[in-house]
Amino acid sequence: MGLLALGTALEWPEAKLRANQVREWGIKQLLEIWNKAKGKERDALLWGDEVEYLVVTYAEDEPKVLLSLRQAEILTALAADKELAEAGCVPALQDEKPPGKPSKSSKTLPVFHPEFGRFMLEATPGKPWGIGLKELLDVEPDMKLRRKIAKEHMLPTEFPITLTTFPQIGVPGQFTYPFYPPSGPKLRSQFVPDEIANPHIRFPTLAANIRSRRTRKVQVNVPIFHDKNTPNPWKDPTVNFDLHNWPEDDDVRNGAAPDNFIHMDAMAFGMGSCCLQITFQAKNIVEGRELYDQLSPLGPIMLALTAATPIYKGFLAGTDVRWNQISRSVDCRTPEELGEKPLKNDRWRIPKSRYASNSTYISTSPRLRPEYLDPDLVIDPEIKAQLMEGGMDDRLATHFAHLFIRDPIVIFEEDLQELDLKKTDHFENIQSTNWQHMRFKPPPADNNIGWRVEFRSMEIQVTDFENAAFSVFMVLVTRAILSFDLNFYIPIKKVDENMERAHGVDAVLKDKFYFRKSPFPPRPSRANTVFGDDSRPGSAMPSRPGSPGALPVEEEYEEMTINEIINGSVDGDFPGLIPIVESYLDSINVDVQTRCELSTYLSLISKRASGELDTAARWIRNFVDAHPRYNHDSVVDDAITHDLIGAVVAIGERESAGHGFGGLDVPGLPKLLGKFRNTGPEVTTSDKSVGSRKRKSE
Ligand code: ADP
Ligand code: MG
Ligand code: MG
Numbered sequence: 081m082g083l084l085a086l087g088t089a090l091e092w093p094e095a096k097l098r099a100n101q102v103r104e105w106g107i108k109q110l111l112e113i114w115n116k117a118k119g120k121e122r123d124a125l126l127w128g129d130e131v132e133y134l135v136v137t138y139a140e141d142e143p144k145v146l147l148s149l150r151q152a153e154i155l156t157a158l159a160a161d162k163e164l165a166e167a168g169c170v171p172a173l174q175d176e177k178p179p180g181k182p183s184k185s186s187k188t189l190p191v192f193h194p195e196f197g198r199f200m201l202e203a204t205p206g207k208p209w210g211i212g213l214k215e216l217l218d219v220e221p222d223m224k225l226r227r228k229i230a231k232e233h234m235l236p237t238e239f240p241i242t243l244t245t246f247p248q249i250g251v252p253g254q255f256t257y258p259f260y261p262p263s264g265p266k267l268r269s270q271f272v273p274d275e276i277a278n279p280h281i282r283f284p285t286l287a288a289n290i291r292s293r294r295t296r297k298v299q300v301n302v303p304i305f306h307d308k309n310t311p312n313p314w315k316d317p318t319v320n321f322d323l324h325n326w327p328e329d330d331d332v333r334n335g336a337a338p339d340n341f342i343h344m345d346a347m348a349f350g351m352g353s354c355c356l357q358i359t360f361q362a363k364n365i366v367e368g369r370e371l372y373d374q375l376s377p378l379g380p381i382m383l384a385l386t387a388a389t390p391i392y393k394g395f396l397a398g399t400d401v402r403w404n405q406i407s408r409s410v411d412c413r414t415p416e417e418l419g420e421k422p423l424k425n426d427r428w429r430i431p432k433s434r435y436a437s438n439s440t441y442i443s444t445s446p447r448l449r450p451e452y453l454d455p456d457l458v459i460d461p462e463i464k465a466q467l468m469e470g471g472m473d474d475r476l477a478t479h480f481a482h483l484f485i486r487d488p489i490v491i492f493e494e495d496l497q498e499l500d501l502k503k504t505d506h507f508e509n510i511q512s513t514n515w516q517h518m519r520f521k522p523p524p525a526d527n528n529i530g531w532r533v534e535f536r537s538m539e540i541q542v543t544d545f546e547n548a549a550f551s552v553f554m555v556l557v558t559r560a561i562l563s564f565d566l567n568f569y570i571p572i573k574k575v576d577e578n579m580e581r582a583h584g585v586d587a588v589l590k591d592k593f594y595f596r597k598s599p600f601p602p603r604p605s606r607a608n609t610v611f612g613d614d615s616r617p618g619s620a621m622p623s624r625p626g627s628p629g630a631l632p633v634e635e636e637y638e639e640m641t642i643n644e645i646i647n648g649s650v651d652g653d654f655p656g657l658i659p660i661v662e663s664y665l666d667s668i669n670v671d672v673q674t675r676c677e678l679s680t681y682l683s684l685i686s687k688r689a690s691g692e693l694d695t696a697a698r699w700i701r702n703f704v705d706a707h708p709r710y711n712h713d714s715v716v717d718d719a720i721t722h723d724l725i726g727a728v729v730a731i732g733e734r735e736s737a738g739h740g741f742g743g744l745d746v747p748g749l750p751k752l753l754g755k756f757r758n759t760g761p762e763v764t765t766s767d768k769s770v771g772s773r774k775r776k777s778e
């Protein structure tokens with residue numbers, strides 16, 4: 081997330097009074113960008129990934145694994161590294177440069193960013209990836225390089241790992257290094273200290289103001305996974321019902337911690353999760369809007385397919401993914417907005433958290449039928465009117481008028497003196513705290529880059545091989561969408577429902593998801609499409625026979641397994657995303673070497689979808705289940721965590737050292753990664769002891 085300049089952050093009651101001003105100025109800034117950039121053409125098809133890490137302290141003979149709160153020191157060490165600094169790899173902490181601005185140096189070393197958790201890091205490529213297919217093969221080495229550079233700027237016992245969540249966050253006792261006791265004025269959590277959050281004033285203020293706006297702490301409740309020895313009903317044994325430090329300590333006495341749920345009460349439990357995001361630049365706004373819509377229905381599918389989050393606060397959860405927990409961890413809605421009280425002071429009932437699946441489509445395509453939209457979408461009609469008066473069309477104005485139903489949460493006094501139309505700070509204030517599974521990113525104020533679309537639902541994977549595979553897959557799907565003019569529209573409410581379904585344990589194999597029966601444009605004419613030219617390559621995929629027809633919307637989609645969606649249905653009705661991508665690759669010139677490498681990525685994804693390989697969530701569950709310390713009571717203790725993190729660290733060390741995974745003694749590994757990366761130099765004994773590598777920077 082972008083950091084705002086440092087200043088005086090307003091506490092909630094005061095921030096609320098200034099909310100309208102921020103919205104008003106934000107809309108003016110948006111219209112300024114819109115008018116400047118709506119006709120922007122021929123931007124390059126660039127894209128970029130974001131990988132997030134947890135930083136843990138781990139030693140084989142040290143029983144406890146801890147979250148390291150040394151984010152600032154690590155970023156400082158990275159910034160002090162001359163080579164990295166010259167290449168522009170570390171943005172100044174308080175004054176982030178605009179995205180995508182090329183660094184002066186021609187080097188493309190990765191860039192490191194702070195994140196919400198003081199135990200987190202984010203890394204992106206030094207500059208966005210280009211359109212070339214060969215460049216797709218640079219992604220995995222670049223991700224490995226990022227992990228290696230990050231590690232080189234940590235203590236010997238610290239490791240950057242790509243698990244979505246830390247299994248012991250919030251358990252009673254010590255789980256951070258250094259140790260801080262829980263309960264501080266900002267979070268008022270029973271379980272985590274304020275020091276868990278990035279100390280930049282933006283982050284504690286965000287958490288505190290969300291809490292104030294809600295009039296209570298956030299309630300991040302996840303169903304417990306009921307194993308054979310798990311009591312039923314199960315009561316979260318870590319909840320203290322007798323605390324009286326803060327007024328919010330009453331929350332649990334007022335029912336915040338129901339039976340059979342793991343109860344968490346702070347933003348860190350959600351926003352402390354790691355994900356894999358991909359941003360695409362479109363050639364113009366029309367294409368960007370089209371991509372936003374066509375990628376939307378894929379969000380829940382990719383969430384389920386990348387599932388990696390089976391443990392919270394030392395317990396196995398009854399869900400596999402992080403999404404709803406993040407959603408609840410920043411849910412700022414008031415009791416009135418939630419429908420618990422009659423509307424009096426607030427303007428609307430709001431059905432979703434500001435972190436949620438996106439609620440509307442925005443394309444200009446005639447394929448977007450009104451029936452796909454949500455008739456009950458909450459918008460601010462005045463904002464919509466202003467945007468339309470400023471020249472914006474109804475659909476896009478609706479999208480932004482929906483985002484702008486939210487209050488800005490963090491407002492800096494200094495920013496309210498004067499409206500600067502050469503900036504986008506007020507617009508971004510609302511935009512960047514609407515965490516939807518797709519984000520439509522307008523060009524920054526200086527307009528040096530194009531309209532972008534961000535795909536945000538995927539969970540981070542244990543290895544860079546997998547993270548590269550999912551990134552590359554999404555790039556290829558995007559290319560296929562543009563090339564074949566694919567149509568994945570289903571009613572947006574069905575996308576919401578899919579998002580819920582994606583949470584189930586092994587949803588990837590056990591659930592069905594609403595999906596469009598045929599993604600192909602009707603034959604023979606392409607006149608209906610938003611793409612005026614026919615210059616895009618290939619027509620290897622068959623068009624859907626018959627008329628474009630106005631089937632009733634309910635007949636356009638059906639429930640499919642993820643295996644069917646990814647690999648195609650047995651009856652051949654639905655071609656499958658992988659075969660579509662293969663056809664796309666057939667339709668263009670790809671050299672054999674590149675095609676082979678891409679095939680290993682596609683194969684990983686295909687096998688995850690079919691169940692031949694496990695998701696990270698399934699691998700972790702099996703790891704816990706088979707651990708001698710596990711009592712089948714849903715409790716994941718320090719010892720299990722130690723061995724799990726030890727395995728993840730060993731995998732990461734192997735990978736960034738350029739070794740294969742073959743022979744690595746980690747239970748279940750072949751079922752997680754297959755045989756794709758089993759080759760590589762043999763590991764010597766000295767390499768084997770985790771954490772023994774020397775720091776380059778010392
Ligand atoms: P945010 O955190 O707001 O999502 P970041 O600045 O972390 O955004 O960058 C997201 C990704 O977008 C990075 O991988 C970056 O390389 C990539 N990116 C930057 N500029 C462009 C561009 N013009 N087109 C596509 N991707 C870009
Ligand atoms: Mg991030
Ligand atoms: Mg980022």
Ligand code: MG
Pocket residue numbers: 081082083193
């Ligand atoms: Mg950012």
Ligand code: MG
Pocket residue numbers: 081130357534
């Ligand atoms: Mg992002």
Ligand code: MG
Pocket residue numbers: 649651653654
């Ligand atoms: Mg069928």
